[in-house]
Structures are given as structure tokens and as C-alpha cells.
Amino acid sequence: MPIVALSTETTDWVSRFADEVIEESERRAPGKPVVVASGLSPSGPIHLGNLREVMTPHLVADEIRRRGYEVRHLISWDDYDRYRKVPAGVAGVDASWSEHIGKPLTSVPAPAGSSYPNWAEHFKAAMIESLGELGVEFDGISQTAQYTSGVYREQILHAMRHRGEIDAVLAQYRTKPKAQGKKPQQKAVDEAEIEAVEGSGAASEDDGSSGAAGYFPYKPYCGNCEKDLTTVTSYDDNTTELTYACTACGFSETVRLNEFNRGKLVWKVDWPMRWAYEGVIFEPSGVDHSSPGSSFQVGGQIVGIFGGKQPIGPMYAFVGISGMAKMSSSRGGVPTPADALKIMEPQLLRWLYARRRPNQSFKIAFDQEIQRLYDEWDKLDAKVADGSALPADVAAHSRAVRTAAGELPRTPRPMPYRTLASVADITAGHEDQALRILSELDPDKPLGSLDEVRPRYGRAEAWINTHVPADQRTIVREEPDVELLKSLDEASQRSIRLLLDGLADHWSLDGLTHLVYGVPKVQAGFPADATPKELPPEIKTAQRSFFALLYHLLVGRDTGPRLPTLLLAVGQERVRALLGE
DSSP states (O other), X not given: OOOOOOOTXXXXXXXXXXXXXXXXXXXXXXXXXXXXXEEEOOSSOOOHHHHHHHHHHHHHHHHHHHTTOOEEEEEEEOTTSBOOOOOTTOTTOOGGGGGGTTSBGGGSOOOTTOSSSSHHHHHHHHHHHHHHHTTOOOEEEEHHHHHHTTTTHHHHHHHHHTHHHXXXXXXXXXXXXXXXXXXXXXXXXXXXXXXXXXXXXXXXXXXXXXXXXXXXXXXXXXXXXXXXXXXXXXXXXXTOEEEEEETTTOOEEEEETXXXXXXXXXXXHHHHHHHHHHTOOBOOEEGGGSSTTOHHHHHHHHGGGGTOOOOBOOEEOOEEETTBSOOOXXXXXXXXXXXXXXXXXXXHHHHHHHSSOTTSOEEEOSSTHHHHHHHHHHHHHHHHHHTOSOHHHHHHHHHHHEETTEEOXXXXXXXXXXXXHHHHHHHTTOHHHHHHHHHHHSTTSOOSOGGGGTTHHHXXXXXXXXXXXXXXXXXXXXXXXXXXXXXXXXXXXXXXXXXXXXXXXGOSHHHHHHHHHHHHHHHTTSOTTOOGGXXXXXXXXXXXXXXXXXXXXXXXXXXOSOHHHHHHHHOHHHHHHHTTO
């Protein structure tokens, strides 16, 4: 099938990679499905940094599907990796889980109270659910199932026969050069990025054991304690008899590797073996693969031993969180895709990954910044609708709202996120009140049901309830602040009067916006609809003072939700009472 070239007007980073992947696939495996891959280790919560490992090939695979090609997006669950350490901050897990260090992740008990049979399945489940919500189509491969069923037996025997060649490649990198000429700040960034992709199984895995019997790229799991703290003491290529000893429990046994399935190739050999076995054309790699001796770099030399070629693919950069320096599964409390999807719609999360090239870092907002991100998204949505968006922005928007399979479910009436958050904040779970306020935002098109603003309203409500500190929540006064009202000077009293006189005629979001901004203008002798260019700078100061006064009278603070939304939420009658009428 010929490459379908896009016009340069619609080309973005995803399209460019798709062009390259299709061309490479037709060169390597003409007529066969295009294979792209991701790898995830369910060693703990799979966080938003790890999600880039999936979203980068997903977006490319989806573009290739849109062009009519058959694509397989493999997600290799590295659930046969060793359990390295007990992650912090995981509910139902305590220090006693340290006794399982060294076992396969599928042999470690799930956190207490989990309905899943083991550690790996517990953490895979949350990610699988999130990927479904994000519209990610994939073929999942359990490495536990692959190894324990003997799928890789020939590859393991091949690696053992060619262990000398593998050892020679790895030996070039075993003494890693020290970082030189880097500023302390750059080193800190590197460390942050490396830790951000923890969970890929790449950075800290050893490259095999060397002892008196030589080098071996295969590690058995102990037949007694199940741990991988084993050393191969002898191996016979002809009979495939392998003897190992466990340093953890002292157990030793001799097995025939041509029928033994309780072990795995070490990571730096395992990964390139899988590239060859699956025929992977495209797979991105994290920043920990950019240095000499990294798994991706070394794998590029080892893959040829298995008769394969290294995939093409970019190095992907750090994903951060607003208010957090870096992500690390071991530190606990690291946001996962499921956490993000509680407070934002799938389209917004997809857009954050689609709009930035893989080598560009970006942040995902769990703080007030989420409101600005949603404003930016809604502006883009409007520009795409009226045809004024730039081509690259149109492409990113398209990848956010739909896949080759169709449109993702969306909010029927997407009101501004910050407005919905303010309403959720003020009404504190009272849906009838929320519906009343939202219906009054635009009296000409009243809301018939909260379902019209879901799921966005639910996301905004979840953000208010879980990410806004209690001291920043909005609590409307029960009684007027009599002392403050008595202390007001004549100008302040007049500003309150102007507002109250205009309430009835301006009772909508647009009307109240016009009113609250117009009062200081009118007081200064200007028309209420005068533009900023027509006004002296002191009007802005007067507006800020007026807003602060209203916040104090309504909620007892000098800031709060946008005043038009707040006034609608409080209701005309109560506003009049709190403002001293």
C-alpha cells in the first residue's frame, strides 16, 4: 500500500512520525500490520509520566489507522519484572511487603483490600480502565504469561548460545563515564527526568551475572523462595542443563532450560529480544535511554543477535505536575491517569500530550492552573469551529476529540470550567441550587438538566472537593457584616447602591459582568460600556477596590469566585440582604 502523504498545511509531529513509520514498516515487513509498542511495569501506581510511553505511540498508531492501515499497538506489561522496593503512600501496603522484594510482580500479594489476585494485576487494572476512557486501543501482553508458558524458550536458548557476543556488547558500557561539564541545575533536571520515567523497567535493571562460570543473560527465579537473587553456576549448551544457587535462601537445583519456564532474560537483553520477536517498528524511549549504556542504546546492538532491527522512535521528555517538582512512584502520592481523569475530561488530557512534541516537557495542572488550561482549550474549540485555528492546532484538536474509531463522548453543553467550579464550590453538592444558578447564566437558553453540562461539571466538582484547600473554599455569609456596612464612606455606599439598583435588569452572567465592571466607571463619570482604552488607569484601581468590598460583604474575604457567578449563586434576595438593603 503506498504512503498516504498529508498536505504540508496539516502536517504536525504525529503525521511526520506516521509517514516515517509507514515507510519503515513497508521496508521491513511489507503487507503486514504496522507494529508500535509501549512498555509499562506495574511495580506501583502507573503515573502520568509513564502515560507518555503510551500516548506517543497511540497518537502515531491512530494516525496510521486513519489512513487505512492495519496497526497493532502492543502494550507489554512487564509484570514478570522483579519487585524492587515497597512504594511509599500506597493504601493497604506496609513495610511487611519488603519480604517479597526479588519476586516477580505477579507473585507479590496485592495491597490489602484489593480484589485483584496479585500486585501487578492491581496496578494494571487502574491503567487499563484509564486507557479505555482515553480511547487508547491496544493489545496487552503479559510478560509473566509469555515467559511461564514457554513462548520465549527458543529466544532464551538462542541468547544463552550467543552469551559471549552479548557480553562483549555490554562490556563496552559497564564502566560508565562520569557526567562532566554539567551544571548542578542540569544534573538536577536529569535526575528529575530519569525518576519521572521510573516504572519503565529500563534504568535500574542489571545486565546479567558474571561469575566463575562466565556471563549469563538469564536469571532463574528461585524454586524455593521465588526470588531472583540467584546465580547461574553452570550451563551446558548441548543438554541445556543449568545449575543455579540462590543467595537469599541457599536453595540450589539443576534444570533443563529447554523445558524450564521460571526465569527471564535480563532487561537489556529481554527488550531487544522482544523487538525482534514482535517485529516492532516504532517505540519511544524515556530520557533515561539517552546516555551511553542505556537499555535503548545497548539494545540497538543486541537486537541484531536475535535477527531483528531496533525500532525507530523519539526520546520523550519529562511530564510534570503544577505544584510538584517531579514525579516518582517511590515517593508516593504521584498523580495517575485515573487521578487526572477525575478532574478533567479525556479530551483535555489527550490534548496535553498531542499538542507537544515528545521531546518537549510540559505540566499537567491539578491546581488553579487547570482553569486556565480549560479556558485555552475552549478558545481552541471555538477557533476550530469557526475555521480560524492554525493547522497544527486543528490537528492537535482532532487527535484530542476523536480516534480512528470515532468521537470520544463529550459534554453536550461545555460551559466554562471555572464557572462550573465556582458553582460547585458555592453550592457544596446541592444539585438543585447548581441547576438554578447555571440556568440563570443565560436566561435565553436556560439549562434543562445538569446532564447537559456533564461530565465536565462532575470533573469541576471533583476538583473543588479534592484539590482546593479548605481555607480557599467559598462560604457565603449567613448575616450581613453590619459593622463594615456602617463604616462605609459615601463613595462606597453609592457604589453599593448603583449595584443594587441594576441587579434586576442585569440578572444574567453577561449582564452582571457588565454591571460590576461598570459601577466604578459610572461613579467616575464615564459610560458603563467605556472600553479600557477610553479610561484612565485609576479606574482599574477603583474596580479592584469595589470588588474587594463586595467579596468582604458576601464571603468575608477580599477574593473569591468571579463576582458575576458569585452573585448569581447567592441569589438576588440574599445579595440585597447582605449588601444592607
